Amino acid sequence: MKTSLIIEYARRDLSERFAGSEIGGLWNVVWPLVNIAIYTIIFSKIIGARLPGDSSAYSYSIYLVAGLLPWNTFSSTITRITTVFVQKRAILTKIRVSLPYLPIYIVLSEAFIYFVSMMIFIVYVILTGYEISEYIFFVPLIFAVQQIFAFSVGFFCAIFYVFMRDIGEVVSIVMQIWFWFTPIVYVVTILPETLQPLFRYNPACAFINSYQQIFLFNQPPFLRNLIFLAIIAHIILIAAYLIYLKLEKDIRDFV
Amino acid sequence: MIKAENISKSFKIYEKPSDRLKEIVSGLDYHSKVHALRNISFNIEDGETVGIIGQNGAGKSTLLKILNGVILPDCGSFINSGRTTGLLELGTGFNIEYSGIENIYLNGMLLGMSKPEIENKLVTIKDFSDLGDFINKPLRTYSTGMTMRLAFSIAVHADPKCFLVDEVLTVGDAYFQHKCIEKLREFRRNGGSIIFVSHDMNAIKMLCDKAILLNNGEVVEYGNPDHVVNKYSFLTAQMIDRGNKMLVEDRENISYGTFEAKISSVSIRGEMSESDIIFSGEYAVIKVIVESQVDLSDLAVGFMLKDRFGQEIFGTNTFHHGYDISLAKKEKLAIVFKVQMNLGVGKYFITSAIHSKPTHGSKHLHWAEKVVSFEVAGNKGNYYEGVCKLYPDISFDKGSD
Numbered sequence: 001m002k003t004s005l006i007i008e009y010a011r012r013d014l015s016e017r018f019a020g021s022e023i024g025g026l027w028n029v030v031w032p033l034v035n036i037a038i039y040t041i042i043f044s045k046i047i048g049a050r051l052p053g054d055s056s057a058y059s060y061s062i063y064l065v066a067g068l069l070p071w072n073t074f075s076s077t078i079t080r081i082t083t084v085f086v087q088k089r090a091i092l093t094k095i096r097v098s099l100p101y102l103p104i105y106i107v108l109s110e111a112f113i114y115f116v117s118m119m120i121f122i123v124y125v126i127l128t129g130y131e132i133s134e135y136i137f138f139v140p141l142i143f144a145v146q147q148i149f150a151f152s153v154g155f156f157c158a159i160f161y162v163f164m165r166d167i168g169e170v171v172s173i174v175m176q177i178w179f180w181f182t183p184i185v186y187v188v189t190i191l192p193e194t195l196q197p198l199f200r201y202n203p204a205c206a207f208i209n210s211y212q213q214i215f216l217f218n219q220p221p222f223l224r225n226l227i228f229l230a231i232i233a234h235i236i237l238i239a240a241y242l243i244y245l246k247l248e249k250d251i252r253d254f255v
Numbered sequence: 256m257i258k259a260e261n262i263s264k265s266f267k268i269y270e271k272p273s274d275r276l277k278e279i280v281s282g283l284d285y286h287s288k289v290h291a292l293r294n295i296s297f298n299i300e301d302g303e304t305v306g307i308i309g310q311n312g313a314g315k316s317t318l319l320k321i322l323n324g325v326i327l328p329d330c331g332s333f334i335n336s337g338r339t340t341g342l343l344e345l346g347t348g349f350n351i352e353y354s355g356i357e358n359i360y361l362n363g364m365l366l367g368m369s370k371p372e373i374e375n376k377l378v379t380i381k382d383f384s385d386l387g388d389f390i391n392k393p394l395r396t397y398s399t400g401m402t403m404r405l406a407f408s409i410a411v412h413a414d415p416k417c418f419l420v421d422e423v424l425t426v427g428d429a430y431f432q433h434k435c436i437e438k439l440r441e442f443r444r445n446g447g448s449i450i451f452v453s454h455d456m457n458a459i460k461m462l463c464d465k466a467i468l469l470n471n472g473e474v475v476e477y478g479n480p481d482h483v484v485n486k487y488s489f490l491t492a493q494m495i496d497r498g499n500k501m502l503v504e505d506r507e508n509i510s511y512g513t514f515e516a517k518i519s520s521v522s523i524r525g526e527m528s529e530s531d532i533i534f535s536g537e538y539a540v541i542k543v544i545v546e547s548q549v550d551l552s553d554l555a556v557g558f559m560l561k562d563r564f565g566q567e568i569f570g571t572n573t574f575h576h577g578y579d580i581s582l583a584k585k586e587k588l589a590i591v592f593k594v595q596m597n598l599g600v601g602k603y604f605i606t607s608a609i610h611s612k613p614t615h616g617s618k619h620l621h622w623a624e625k626v627v628s629f630e631v632a633g634n635k636g637n638y639y640e641g642v643c644k645l646y647p648d649i650s651f652d653k654g655s656d
Contacts, residue, residue: 005364012361016350094347095365096324163272249327254272 006101010108028113029120032072039064043185051187051216058128059216065121066215067184067208070143073114074150074204075175080106081154082161082171089255099251100155100244107151114143125215133218139211145226146207149233156240162251182208203229257322257339257417257448258298262331264317264472265290291317292472295331299465301416304449306459306480308487309469315452318469319419322450337416340366346406355390355397356381359409366413376412383438384408385431404431411438418442418449456484456532457600457632481633488530512609512621516547516554516582521607521626525596531629533596535644536636539629541592543607545621547582554580554620555613556590559606560598561625562642568598574612597644598631605629 014028044060051059081103091097118139125132161167182204188196199205206229210221244251267286269275274285292314299305307315320326322333323341348365349358359380363373373380381390384405386397394402418439443449453459459466459480466483468476468490476486510518523541525533533539543556557572573580573590582588604625611618634644 002364002367002369004370008361008364008370012350016352091347091365093320093325094323094341160276163276165272249329250267250275252326253266254275 006105007108009105010112013105013109014112029116032069032113032117033120035072036061036065036068039068039185058130062125062128062130063187063212063216064185065124066211067182069114069117069121070146070211071179071182071184071204071208073110073143074146074207075179077107077110077147077150078154078157079168079171079175080110081151082157083168084154085158085162085251085255086165092252092255099248100241103151103155103158106154107147111143111147130215131218133214135214135218135220138214138221142207142210142221142226145230145233148237149203149207149229152233152237152240155244156236159240159244159247159251162254178202178204184208203232256299256301256336257333257450259322259333260296260331262292262295262318262321262328262333263290264292264314264321264326264328290472292321292328292469295469295472295474297467297474297477299417299448299450301336301448302443302446303464304443304451304462306451306453306463306466306483307469308453308456308459308466308483310491313469314472315469316421317472319421319450319452323419335417338367338414339417339419340410340413340415341419341421345410346402349394349402349406351395352393354393355384355386355405358394358405362406362409363413366410367415368413380408380412383412383434407435411435411442416447418447419452420449421452455632456487456630459484460633484532484632485528485530488528488532491531510621510623510626512619514621515549516545516551516609516620518543518556518607518609518621518623518626519546519587520544521558521605521623523605523627523629531627532632533629535596535598535600535631535634535639537596539594539596541594541605543590543592544587545582545590545609546587547584550582550584551620552579552581553612554582554609555611556580556609557607558592559608561604561606563602563604568603568642570606572608579612596631599640599642599644600631600633602628602630 040061043064051063084103084106085092085099088097088102092099092102122132122136157167157171161171181199182202183199188199206222206225210226213219213221266289267275268289269286277283278285295314295318297305307318309315317326319341321328322335323339346362348361350361353361356377359377360370360373363376363380364370368376384390384407386401386405389397389401390405394405397405420439439449449462451459451463463480465478466476466480467474468483468487470490475490476483521541521543523531523533523539525531526538526540528534528537541558543558545556555572555574555578557570557574559570560568562568580588580590605627606622606624607626608622609620610622611620639645
């Protein structure tokens with residue numbers, strides 16, 4: 001499978017979901033904006049006060065968006081890759097396609113949505129008078145680690161989804177729970193102190209907290225945690241690939 | 256060139272896919288096995304057209320899928336020297352919201368073409384598809400035939416080394432079909448190979464250099480298409496024979512009469528092909544076996560050939576040939592008609608009847624509608640087209656008006 005085809009697929013993926021609608025790909029950006037507005041309205045008063053520094057509604061929204069945008073990308077990358085083989089069965093059963101290569105188009109199209117949303121977000125940050133530090137150059141790196149992790153987990157689940165469709169629902173539920181166990185709409189300090197150390201074991205905190213560090217506090221990201229996460233991601237990826245090699249024949253038969 | 260060696264494929268049948276996981280975890284067996292293909296070997300040279308025939312479930316589609324790389328064989332190897340495009344994947348990845356042009360790009364890339372390659376061929380593909388202005392309209396405005404035409408146009412321009420064709424030459428109107436076959440011929444002349452799965456024995460005989468007969472996942476016959484087609488009809492005949500005795504009774508709903516005498520079986524065999532697939536112009540033997548319940552005399556037994564539209568092609572009976580038939584009680588009689596089948600290619604049915612002579616009021620004792628089918632495929636001798644074979648004498652007369 002050629003790289004050009006993957007890119008074409010990613011491109012189509014962005015426009016395809018809304019093909020035939022009037023504003024097309026713009027819906028990709030409308031959705032996160034609506035989410036952000038809702039969370040900001042509901043949570044800014046409750047949690048904003050707990051944010052260090054000035055506690056304007058702006059600071060809360062920056063905190064929220066810095067975490068929510070990458071989380072959306074992360075979450076939908078995993079859930080969409082999980083079902084990709086079955087979704088694309090019409091093609092897989094007719095044309096030879098490399099199975100580990102195929103899901104990359106999802107990573108690309110999700111990355112593009114993130115990129116566009118980030119551009120809007122950065123303009124917003126500047127307009128609200130917040131400073132943007134040089135640490136922003138870490139963002140692509142953090143994002144890369146996050147997406148490799150998402151791809152590995154997604155690919156792992158995708159293999160098993162072919163045999164057990166329940167996996168799809170399980171993944172959706174786990175992602176939902178995982179979201180609320182990650183400090184994205186709230187700050188970790190509003191939780192009881194006994195619970196707070198547990199968050200160290202949440203791999204998503206490695207990247208979510210790093211984004212928040214950069215955008216809200218102008219601090220460097222948690223590099224050690226990120227390196228650790230990158231290692232975990234690669235271990236999962238290798239494990240998934242080994243399982244895939246063993247099951248490829250069955251996957252192609254079952255899809 | 257394609258070279259397949261000892262390809263085997265079995266499908267494990269699980270009650271549900273998760274049983275496969277249970278199997279891995281527990282190490283126990285949770286499946287039953289179905290052998291789809293066993294030790295298949297063949298090779299196809301460049302420029303060769305090979306037909307694959309066999310009854311339903313013989314493994315034809317599985318073989319095509321393996322050749323296409325969509326599923327993997329259990330063991331065996333095959334070497335494929337170039338790009339293989341299946342006409343089985345016509346229109347894969349089409350999005351009905353996109354215009355024809357956009358779908359050409361998407362489908363073309365799926366078939367392995369690069370973007371610049373598609374750009375170069377765009378005009379040719381557009382022209383070939385005959386879609387006119389529709390090419391810029393979304394696919395949902397297309398008729399099924401138009402979609403297939405677009406799909407076919409893309410596929411034939413993908414320039415593969417080998418085409419896999421699965422009964423799809425029924426695309427569009429006669430004009431377009433003709434264009435497709437022309438295109439495939441051109442492709443063959445340029446050294447491309449075609450692998451062809453079909454139930455159309457005539458197409459196999461006319462188009463293929465070699466044929467493969469699959470039965471229960473094994474290659475039963477391989478080589479000259481005429482020979483292989485005969486073997487195939489022999490196999491089908493065996494299957495029909497098994498159920499032949501019941502044939503007439505089974506179709507009680509389309510037979511009627513007083514049943515004082517009954518037609519107990521009707522069969523047809525080509526003299527050379529020894530099967531129910533008959534060359535145009537070949538002699539065939541139609542055998543009608545009748546059995547009487549009571550003593551009868553002044554009977555006539557006849558047959559009528561009908562084409563697939565039910566149109567009566569030819570019919571006659573023993574009375575018109577000057578024979579009288581009398582039957583004693585419980586007597587069996589076989590009436591054998593030897594007919595030269597000067598019919599055009601296609602599927603035909605035989606209707607047979609036993610009745611009293613027209614001078615006795617033509618009372619139907621048993622009328623059995625379309626009890627047996629046969630196929631006229633291929634032609635020995637001078638080429639012709641049409642529904643029947645006539646034998647013109649041609650002479651030349653120079654200088655006269």
